[in-house]
Amino acid sequence: MIINITEAWDNMTIEAMLQSLHIPKKPMHELRMSKAITINDEPATLRSTIHTGDSLFLPIPEEKSAYKSSYRLCEVKYEDEHLAILVKPKGVKTHPNDMSESNTLLNHAIYTLDSEYVEPVHRLDQETVGLLLVAKNPFIKKILDRMLEDRQITRTYRAKVKSHLPLKTQTIDLPIGKDKFHPNKRRVSQTGDRAVTHIVSSNALGDGIAEVELTLETGRTHQIRVHLAAIGYPVLGDPLYSDSNLRQLSLESYKLEFIHPITQEKIAATLD
Template identity: 35%
Template sequence: MQTYCVTINEELAGERLDKAIAGLDPGWSRVRVQEWISANRVFVNGKVRKESYRVKVGENIEIDVPELEELDVLAEDIPLEICYEDSDVLVLNKPRGMVVHPAPGHASGTLVNALLFHCKEDLSGIGGVARPGIVHRIDKDTSGLLMIAKNDLAHHSLVEQLKEHSITREYLAIVHGTIHHEHGLIDAPIGRDPKERKRMAVEHKRGKQAITHFTVIERFTKATYIKCKLETGRTHQIRVHMKSIGHPLIGDPLYGPAKNNYGFEGQALHATVLGFTHPRTQKRIELKVEPPDAFLDLMKKLRDE
């Protein structure tokens, strides 16, 4: 068992206890945190509180994280495009359509199934039984660079870098409509959409700070090719932010138009650059991958319009 301690800051103040803790690490799901609270593994200033308790600035939270359970997910020999690997970190180019971790309806064929085969025992256990080694994630239909922690030292370091916004993350996207200015910055908080729980939305009252920078690369007749750089990493951040300014991603089933005129299934989004400080050597590593053929084919189709 490992014990984690955190002091509640202004950003977390007012959140439910389970939501505040789940937001501390991408590998901690809210359901898993609720199990810890029910098992009296979470203490607020030394006291057990309910999952609905609203945390306050300055309160000290202690979390006793149990040892990793035996993983009930099968290792599968699924090819991986590895961009970087050593004894601490693995970075790969995730294909469009691959789910990151097992869930109802996706028990096999996921990235985790592939990682269990490729890495064997060399994965951080902090993410839990369904998310071994997972430090961050990208959506099923988003392609591109994803980093994996092969031990707990690497996991802690990479998560801290995410919190400090010191990890470089650049994405390529194709959006509906013509963006006339060359650069833009979207600073709008993101939270759960109160009308549709599967979606996120710009939420000024309950959302968390989210900042996206974008630059126009190429304009088409009815679309724009852009590069986005994230300062924060909220769920669906680019998809929500671009929709909020009237330029949803082409193919986006959640945030785009109901009618898909381009035959591109899933959002046109690719994680092209990933930069981080190596957890052990402290050297800066920066990787870049080009978008997949389907993305390039879409651009060709738009140029020909």
């Protein structure tokens, strides 16, 4: 993998740069033992100093994802050699439950993207439409996973609910666990995992419907759907958490924002 060194890493050692990216111990050790690191095509070690404009080569083991190609294209909102932002259609699963499946977004991504490694950094419910971030090599996957954990990737969602008035700006901090009576459902449970959703804005659309904009601090299964139902405003068309008999979930992942870990540029993609 080639990294063009930006001002953020000027005059740092390679090791310090990688530590700033929170690279785990195992890949860091593998790089420390490697004889193939170069700076501007000259041999280097993790103790070598890098400067703005340098071309750093890190020998990253090649890995392939096990997803079958669907031979179908998916919509790509952003792509570079490290990562991509895809659009997941409604009714399409993020990834297969077993590798014999071939009609999920990851199957389409393997066919579409210029990479044999494509892995999701987060997931979307099958009935949720919207933006999904994927990594194109295992090194970047580790970095993006840590960024998501440290809340350095902002995921903004839009949902429609039954309400004549806009919902109040608020933080919903309610733990979510499995519903022991329904294997596909989750519920607010004091023994569940901490789950935090922020309602950042809302507006009334008329006809007794309000649109809500939300961001996630955590990423539990069905988090937005469970949380909105818990405060009395289930997502319209949700067959699991409302009285809807239709699978027309009015929920979309419409914006992703983060600082690119390698280029240090701001990446902002929207569904519209």
